[in-house]
Amino acid sequence: MVSIRDLTKTFFPKTPNEVKALRGIDLDIPEGCFAAIIGTNGSGKSTLLNAVAGTFKPDQGNILIGRQDITNWAEYRRASLIGRVFQNPFAGTAAEMTIAENVVMAMRRGCRRGLGLALRRSVRHEIAERISSLKMGLEDRLDNPIGTLSGGQRQALTLLMATWLRPSLLLLDEHTAALDPKSAAQVAELTLEIIRREKLTALMVTHSMQQAVQLPEHIIMMHKGEIVRQFGGQEKARVRVSDLLAAFDHVRRQEQLDPAVSEILGSQYV
């Protein structure tokens, strides 16, 4: 269970560049729920994800994972609870290190990493077995530097590493956006498979309406730092891409309801 209460963040306050990125966000993601955040550019969706990840400290509000209030935890400390996959396939892994070495790092996520964990035969075997579930043939390339993999392979591996130790929360930041369409579809399918199998609580930011309709169980729509609409339960089951586009259109039109229009409606809408 993730609970976000009154989360507020303003960048460059009291300057001409002031941006109210988050305006009092209240959000509950139940245990085992896969939720997606969609929104226009600058809507605050990535800022919300980064606030949960601990990239910056919010001005106001609280973030709870389970019963633990992590609002004041540093980013590295949150790593014990949170797994992350970034948009850039080259982020989240060390290019010069081998696949096996990267995975060993992931196996110690949130713990102090000393020299204690060597690549024992049994560990290699475990790594090979789990990597084979990706069905990309990477289990035979454990000693290859991760930098030699394609974007799709690397992102699939990052996803596996982020969930190697079952995280309390998985954060996906447009993790298929930088991939070619075929790789994006493969990684999206893998995401769903892992989240379902491990019964993970997950929060995904996406620009793809199709992905928002197909993958998660819950959709959160953001606009100008606020949650403007949520689709969950039965409503989510019947939502189509056109419904999401219509909801965005509705938000855009609501902004045109200015005080002058309000006056017109006051006299003409009986």
Place this chain on the structure above:
Amino acid sequence: MNLETQIQGSRAVLKVTGRLDAAWAEHFHNSIQEVIREGHHHLRIDTSRLEYLSSAGIRSLLRIQRELNSVKGSFGIIHPSAFVAETLRLSGLQQMIMPESETSDVETVQDAGMSSLAALQPISGIRFEKHSLKEQGKITVQRNGRWKSWQPVRKEDAVEISFSKNIFGLGIGAPEHDIEAARTRFGEFIAVSGHVVWLPGDGTATPDYLEQAELFIPRLHVIQSLSGEGDFSHLLRFSPGEKGNFLNISDLFLQVLQTTQSNAAAMIGIVEVEGLVGSSLSKSPGLISETDRPGDFPEIRNWLRFCGERIHSQTQALVVSFLSRDPSHSSIPHLSPLPSIPGLRVHTHASILPYRPLQQGILELESSVRTVFEDNEPIDLLHLIEDDRPLIGLGQSAFIRGACWCAPLQFSKETSS
């Protein structure tokens, strides 16, 4: 594919050159739709230069034939090449091919009922036809529901109404089994000839509809409504004098008042939309609490949806209007001032549907409404308003052509008191 249109008397002959296959079928259908919209209901397709006709092309020919049959128009293939004739024959559609000597009875169809036409004061660029339907025809209007705008809805504000075929109306309501069930779903509705379209105020923004069938009569719990019953005195039809012309709704209202020779009238219209300006509830008024101020800015944004631009061009609207410039009606609720015509008070709802052509000449209301809804689902529902903001205002709703049944109205004693 190329399409050339020639008007020959009351017929339009369309000469098609090239291929009519899956790649061109939609374009072909849309082009023909344009010709039908312009009022040509007797079409001949000259296929002498048609090189190829696939099943997708045949399907679009059948669609057009069906649409024209529904408005008592006519459709046929002329000058078929041997290939086209053979394809149609093998498909069992040879009856689509018209003989060279074909003379249609189109003129008689088109002129049916035109004897009652009367001249109207012209509006630039628009042709009007006025048909008398029933002398002394009159609509009695009843006010239903006691909800005062933006106050919390009390149980006693709602009343249940059956919208059988002889009653039409508009307002705010929901077809639930009781008021408490309806509370979360109150939204605008329109009722005509046993068809009720309503926009649930539950945030779905998808209009729902009910149709009278066998023993089923649509019933609604309404909190604010005007309903009319009686006979329409006139049918007013209008169409553009030339392409690009349209009729503003305020001018239509003036024509209705002139036609019915009254200061207050009721109108049901089936119109082709040039653009609509309106608003609708995005949240049910049944959810208003004592502390809410839905009428105030910015809270109003949570309760009302505003179109933001002129919308639903090229669609068809089923419109219900009650209008009055009778000073004695100024205290009647649910009528509000129309900025462009001082003294006129109106209430108009429009249900928007995909376009369907209408038969020419005199139309019967019930069968026309049935045609509009046949295999057709409402897209939206709006309470029409006029946006008279200087410079940036969206103006008023406007129509390209349409048929409007209208009559003088009188309010029931209870409503007037």
